Structure formats: structure tokens, C-alpha cells
Amino acid sequence: MHAGIVIVGGNILGASVAAELARRADPLRDPVAILEEAALEERGPATATIVEEPGGAMRAAFVDGARALLQFEARTGRGIGLGRPGLIDLRTDEDHAEAIAEALEVESVDGGTLDRRRALCDVQRLHAEVLALGRTRGVITRPGTCVERIEVDGDRVLLHTLKGEDDVTWEADRVVITDPGAVRRFFPALAEHLRLERRVEVAFESPRFASGFASGFVSGFVSVGTVRGSVGDLHDVFESMAAGAPAADPLTEFFAAGEQLDYPHPVIRGEGFDVYPNPLDRQVIVASPGSAYDPAVLARFSPLFAELQPVAEPRHVRLARPSDDIPVIGPAPGYANGRVFVAAGLDRRAAQLASGLAPGVAAHLFDETQAVYDPAVVTPARFA
Numbered sequence: 001m002h003a004g005i006v007i008v009g010g011n012i013l014g015a016s017v018a019a020e021l022a023r024r025a026d027p028l029r030d031p032v033a034i035l036e037e038a039a040l041e042e043r044g045p046a047t048a049t050i051v052e053e054p055g056g057a058m059r060a061a062f063v064d065g066a067r068a069l070l071q072f073e074a075r076t077g078r079g080i081g082l083g084r085p086g087l088i089d090l091r092t093d094e095d096h097a098e099a100i101a102e103a104l105e106v107e108s109v110d111g112g113t114l115d116r117r118r119a120l121c122d123v124q125r126l127h128a129e130v131l132a133l134g135r136t137r138g139v140i141t142r143p144g145t146c147v148e149r150i151e152v153d154g155d156r157v158l159l160h161t162l163k164g165e166d167d168v169t170w171e172a173d174r175v176v177i178t179d180p181g182a183v184r185r186f187f188p189a190l191a192e193h194l195r196l197e198r199r200v201e202v203a204f205e206s207p208r209f210a211s212g213f214a215s216g217f218v219s220g221f222v223s224v225g226t227v228r229g230s231v232g233d234l235h236d237v238f239e240s241m242a243a244g245a246p247a248a249d250p251l252t253e254f255f256a257a258g259e260q261l262d263y264p265h266p267v268i269r270g271e272g273f274d275v276y277p278n279p280l281d282r283q284v285i286v287a288s289p290g291s292a293y294d295p296a297v298l299a300r301f302s303p304l305f306a307e308l309q310p311v312a313e314p315r316h317v318r319l320a321r322p323s324d325d326i327p328v329i330g331p332a333p334g335y336a337n338g339r340v341f342v343a344a345g346l347d348r349r350a351a352q353l354a355s356g357l358a359p360g361v362a363a364h365l366f367d368e369t370q371a372v373y374d375p376a377v378v379t380p381a382r383f384a
Helices: 012-021 059-076 094-104 123-136 180-186 231-242 295-304 347-365
Strands: 002-008 032-036 047-050 087-089 107-109 112-115 119-122 140-143 145-153 156-163 166-177 194-205 267-270 273-278 283-289 315-322 328-331 340-344
Touching (some): 002 012, 012 032, 012 123, 012 340, 032 145, 059 347, 123 347, 180 340
Parallel strands (some): 166 340
Antiparallel strands (some): 047 119, 087 112, 156 166
16 A cells, blocks of 8 residues: 555544645545544544643644634634633632732632633544545545554655554555554653553533534524532532532532523533533533543532433543653654654643644655744654
């Protein structure tokens, strides 16, 4: 099998890079191909917040990514559940909440801060739409394909793969590895810098989203459940539930007619858990890192939203967190001529960073100037 560029990893970064590379590829002679060991669906967290992160070498990529996501629906006509539900952060030191709110240019509320600028998107829907966009440009997708060995033969890169019981060798001009597991497997020197973590997500149905969403856009929406009472009250409810205490009916205190937000449930971020609205699927997602909450403990969040019912078994999402929060992007160590490239370690920021980094990664592969990040900071050579 031949391809111009092979992407090893069908996550949101792999899909975004493939869609970007396909703009300049010949779909007949040198197509872009994605090889993914697992299924291509549900490759990341269900939802993510969008924010322009300040400072650092990745600022330009964050800004570009935010702009790309906020314009995605209008530019492509594809819905990704974009909205601005507001972010309530309960991790704020209550004694310094006002000072922190002023520094972050957000509102100080009882027990935390409220940031109305944060946008939200459905990462699974975004992933599906980016894959579909890539396919319209000629990207080949091969789920269920495990790459077992990579070798460089002159100007060619050979990938020895296993799909089912069949051995298949792919030949490419360049290879980009976005699967963090494959990066760790093929490049042990990078393994300690890419810690693989798991995120547990439980989805709950919410009838409060029943007022109509069409293709990701709000249609005839009437806000029926917003913010009532104080964030401090909500914080106390979460604390008691985390400790195993029975929860009262907080709907009366908090989610009822009150201060209007864009969606009936805001994003809530606490110590060891996040609660996200997912209006496209009329759900609320409760997420926690690693094994901080097992499914039985996560299920205790359901009384917090009295109208919610679990809709499926908890999902376990694998994340790759770099040791210094800076992604690993650049020519793979040990391979000459830069024909094997790695791009991994975006963690929960994957949706936004992938949208901002994909054009830069594509340009980098063709030695073009693209100032969305500082290559000296993100390249694997910094670990040498």
C-alpha cells in the first residue's frame, strides 16, 4: 500500500493534521492515510472548554485553535455543539476569590469564580466532522490497523502493520505519529515525558435540553434551568457528595429559574471532577481523572441533577500528559532526514491545540514557515 503521508493515530490531532495535509496532497498518487489500532470513534473526552491560554510558547496555537473552533460551524456547516455556558470554578481559594477574579478578569462568586467567556464544544462530534472533512479531501482511514515496525529505506518509510490476521506493508514519503501509545512504544526515550492517564466519563440524560437543537445551533431555545442561589451552596453539595453524604435536592437551590446562561447547565469544575453540558446529545457529562472516582462514586452525582439518568456505562478515555505541559512535536529521534515525525501530548487541551497546531505541523513537514509555535520548545530534541 502506498501513501504520500501516513498518520499513525486517529485521534483529534491525527484527524486534524490529515485533513490539513490533504489540502495539498494528490488523492490518487500520494494520498494521506490514517492508520488507527482501535476504532476511530470516541477517541477523546466528550466535551472541552475553549479558551485563549495566556503566555508561553503555545499561546499562538491556543489562539489559532480557539479561532478555528469558534468559526468551525459557520465555515463548514457542520455542528460541533458550540456554545458559551459559562465556567464555574470551585477550586478557587475562597479567601482570595475576589483577587483571583480580578487577575483573571472574571466574576467573583460565593465559593469560586464565574467565567462567561469560556466556550464549549462537543469533542466527539468535532472529531467525527474533522474525519468526514478529511475524507471529502481524499484521506484514507484504516481503523483496526496496528503498526508493528517502522523502518526508513532511502527516501521511503516502510510501516509493517497487522490488520486482523493480515500482514500489510505501507510505503510512504513521510510518517506522522500522533498516537501517544505508539510514540512511547517506538521511542522509549520519550516514554517518561508522555504519561498516559485515564479519564472516566459518565453521561446523564437531561430533559432540560429538550427544547430543540438543530445541527449544533440553538433553535427556539428557552432557558429553563439556569443558576439560582450561590456557588457556595453548590460547592457544599459537591463536598458532601464526595464524602459520601446523602445529597439534598440542590435543584431547588441552584438549577432553577435564576441568572440566565446560554445553556441550562454551566460547566462546573472542582477538585477531581468536571461537569459539562453536552446539548447536542441532550446530556450532561460528569468526568473525573484516573481512578479518583470509580463508576459507583460517579453515579452519586446523579442526585445533584434530580432529573438526570445514566445513559450508558462509564467511558474510559486515555490521555497523554507531557511532564512539562508542552506537547512533543518534531522529527522523531533516531530517524534521518526528518521523515518520521511525532506530534503527541496534548492532554485535555487536544481539541483546541489540534485545531491550532495542524496547519503548523503540515507546514513543518514541508519545511515551510509557520509561526504557531516555537519549534525549539516543542521538539523532542529538548529531551536529549
